Amino acid sequence: MLTAPADAPATGPGWKWRAVAERDAEADGAFVFAVRTTGVYCRPSCPSRRARPENILFFDLAREAEAAGFRPCKRCRPTELSLQQARTLAIEAACRTIEAAETPPSLATLAEAAGLSPYHFHRTFRAVTGVTPKAYAGQVRERRATATLRDSGGVTRAIYDAGYDSASRFYDGAKERLGMAPRTFRRGGEGEVIRSAIAESSLGLVLVAATERGICAVRFGEDARALEAELHALFPRARHLPADPAFSELARSVIGRIEQPEAALELPLDIQGTLFEQRVWAALRAIPTGETRSYGAVAREIGQPTAARAVARACAANPVAVLTPCHRVVPAAGGLGGYRWGSARKGELLRREGAGK
């Protein structure tokens, strides 16, 4: 929960303050704000006059505001499912449809199933997932190709099985996404637009950053300014912009994943690393929630049984905490082992996932 510092201006940093100040309907469903002086809580878009910032409290859920003794506002009815929430559910359904389909469904088909116009569907899809439906279908297809490659070893067959119409297109995409070719990130994010936000989670502050293709950084920290400095050091040449509503939606999904590991919405990632790191990270993402692996087991998994130390280094270089679950790798000898963001956080993440039960 975020509470207002006494001198916090309603238009100051932080997407929640901005959403409330701008009556941003896109933020409805993400949180509610309560007013100490009236005892009422509202959606961000509520048309009512705004209270002084020092009297405003934020809650992630309506029921948390109720538990704290606040009543729902009669004007904005914050307890009802918001348009935004209904849309998020529709987009999640579309993601599942894309994943289940042999060939990607057309935009018109997906839009119709979601009850939106193609234009609106496209826009909403991007707002919720951070990528276009076409890019999402491309990622799904690539994941299938990678999985088939591992199982069968037959490159060309895997490419056709995954629905690529020409092998060269697969290699074009793979080169880009597997990090085999030097890319913009190697040059400090030159030409990239990166949006970021820092939010509070139960494990401390979290910085979430994304390019137009997906999430590029998730980092824990104790200090917002230090986190911001880290991001700028990682991508010194990128254009850094504040969160817009589409990005805020994405950032909320990330926080949701941290708080509720079982609610695993597949999020688009845009992470750069060496080919070796990419293979380690992909192996980590294949570890089911609630399970752990040893560094050696991951090394065997990627076909390099003697590379346990290099696996540990790749874990330490993981750019997206939790989404690539490097916390699920522990020493074979027992204990938690190291974690880039502290062993206490690692232990807490594993406890929440029910690991070791």
Ligand SMILES: [Zn+2]
């Ligand atoms: Zn209201």
